Amino acid sequence: MSHESAIIVADQIRTNPKTVLGLATGSTPLGLYNELIKLHNSEGLDFSNVISFNLDEYVGLPKNHPQSYNTFMFKTLFSKINIKQKNVHIPNGSSFNLKECDKYESLIKIYGGIDLQILGIGSDGHIAFNEPSSSLGSRTRLKTLTEKTVNDNARFFDNISNVPKYAVTMGVGTIMEARKILLLASGDSKAKPITKAIEGPISSMCSASAIQMHPKTIVIVDEAAAKNLKEKDYYKWVYRNKTNIN
Ligand code: GLP
Numbered sequence: 001m002s003h004e005s006a007i008i009v010a011d012q013i014r015t016n017p018k019t020v021l022g023l024a025t026g027s028t029p030l031g032l033y034n035e036l037i038k039l040h041n042s043e044g045l046d047f048s049n050v051i052s053f054n055l056d057e058y059v060g061l062p063k064n065h066p067q068s069y070n071t072f073m074f075k076t077l078f079s080k081i082n083i084k085q086k087n088v089h090i091p092n093g094s095s096f097n098l099k100e101c102d103k104y105e106s107l108i109k110i111y112g113g114i115d116l117q118i119l120g121i122g123s124d125g126h127i128a129f130n131e132p133s134s135s136l137g138s139r140t141r142l143k144t145l146t147e148k149t150v151n152d153n154a155r156f157f158d159n160i161s162n163v164p165k166y167a168v169t170m171g172v173g174t175i176m177e178a179r180k181i182l183l184l185a186s187g188d189s190k191a192k193p194i195t196k197a198i199e200g201p202i203s204s205m206c207s208a209s210a211i212q213m214h215p216k217t218i219v220i221v222d223e224a225a226a227k228n229l230k231e232k233d234y235y236k237w238v239y240r241n242k243t244n245i246n
Contacts, residue, residue, distance in 0.1 A: 001186055001220045002031025005118070008182055008218065010039050012116045013050060020051045020108075022117030022175070023077075024128075025069045028184050029118055033077040040081045047083040051111050053104075055119075055128035056169035057093035059142065067156050068093065091140065091168040101140040101168060108174070117178035121185050124148050125193040125206030129169035132205045138171030172210050181217040183208065190225040199230055 039045040154160040197208035211217040
């Protein structure tokens with residue numbers, strides 16, 4: 001999953017060195033980020049003109065908090081590649097206000113929109129922090145996290161009471177405007193949300209299902225996450241008979 005997705009991201013950057021990348025946090029993209037670091041070190045994959053926008057950030061944590069998404073991104077990727085700090089954008093969760101959400105949206109537009117958006121998926125089918133019932137047309141805004149998401153994220157904190165209950169997140173509408181989307185998922189715990197997202201009805205109850213309306217989304221999953229997909233054999237068949245026709 002990580003290797004395949006790194007090939008796609010690297011091709012995108014080589015084709016357009018000024019690529020606007022949408023980035024995700026969580027355990028899922030870690031392998032992809034490691035592959036990109038390897039390509040940067042071994043083949044000189046150049047991030048110097050790449051612009052990045054992160055999907056989301058916890059509200060209430062200072063930027064340099066060990067569990068903030070800001071810290072996560074610098075620790076796992078930005079400090080290991082040659083992306084310029086001025087080209088990195090992460091929603092500000094430390095002093096949240098609605099005007100900043102609108103500014104974030106405007107900034108994405110000023111840079112010409114997101115070329116390639118990386119996504120993981122939450123166990124309740126959310127993308128970014130668009131929890132069930134998020135409008136499929138939503139924009140960057142404040143979301144209250146579900147109890148399930150708070151519990152899922154508790155593994156990163158000393159105590160569940162320290163897990164933030166709010167986040168600032170790109171909306172489903174924001175994400176859907178990306179020219180290309182790459183959704184990654186691995187492991188048993190993602191089998192249910194992945195099946196809902198790919199083969200279930202399009203519904204705000206699973207914000208990832210919005211990708212069914214997107215003209216250019218690639219989903220990369222491992223066997224465990226794919227285990228409940230009804231059309232699994234067909235997807236494998238498509239992969240084996242891959243064409244270069246775009
Ligand atoms: C959080 C993030 C999502 C991420 C999800 C899954 O909710 N906001 O962007 O996709 O976690 O995380 P993991 O990859 O660790 O399962």
